[in-house]
Amino acid sequence: MTAAFLFSAITLPLGCLFFAAGSIGLLRLPDLFTRLHALTKADNLGLGLLICGLLPWVESPWQGLKLVLIWLLVLLAGATGAHLVAKRALRGDGEDLQ
Amino acid sequence: MRTLALLAALALLASMSLGLIQVLRGPGAADRMMGVQLLGTSGIGVLLLLAVAIEQPALIDVALIFALLAAVAAAALTRRRLQEPPE
């Protein structure tokens, strides 16, 4: 149809592909650190692609800004969570993670 | 565009269900935590796609809350072991 639709038709399936890669990596990879790597990287990239694909379709520029803010927050939360889990697993001093 | 967004949301939901297996099965608590994190990130994706697909812009705010609270559960789980209390 239009250029915007074409753009979304490329980025949305690509984003879904990255999400699927993250899920399969989480299920199949052998140890905790590789699974952490698959989870955080693939998912954040997939979400970024999805948000790029959705940006032309929101109603106002403010909503677009909110989408970008969501992506930045997810990046921050993913990095924090991955760092915490990896540190506790590496030192073995987590209370719940034995 | 609405059909495309809905199809993408369906694919994402399938991927989420795969991640759910990890939450159900995962041997350690860390594996379950990672499964929950995956659910959170994919859930944000599904919500954003739904916001376009069923034309409800308010769902973007729900996704924002998901993103804000994603780190809370991870931080709550990864508390460091304190010194053992005396008997």
Next chain:
Amino acid sequence: MTLLLFDLVLIATLLTLAVAALTSVEPRRAVMLFIAFGLWLALVWARLGAPDVALAEAAIGAGLGGALMLAAARRAARRRQRTGGEG
């Protein structure tokens, strides 16, 4: 058609999560499944066109409630350890 499939996947996984959370013996596993259930229920509310309820569910059910219950499960486990398997 796509929407129907979407709803079916949503409901089937929601029920699976609920049953798994209710039938799990270990408290920490139950809490993890409860957090996942809250995230999923927020998606269901979003699909039903109720963003306000989804907002509350994501914030209270999945985020804060999950973190508080994790702390409670940890405390219960510590007490059980201290009293040697009792209580």
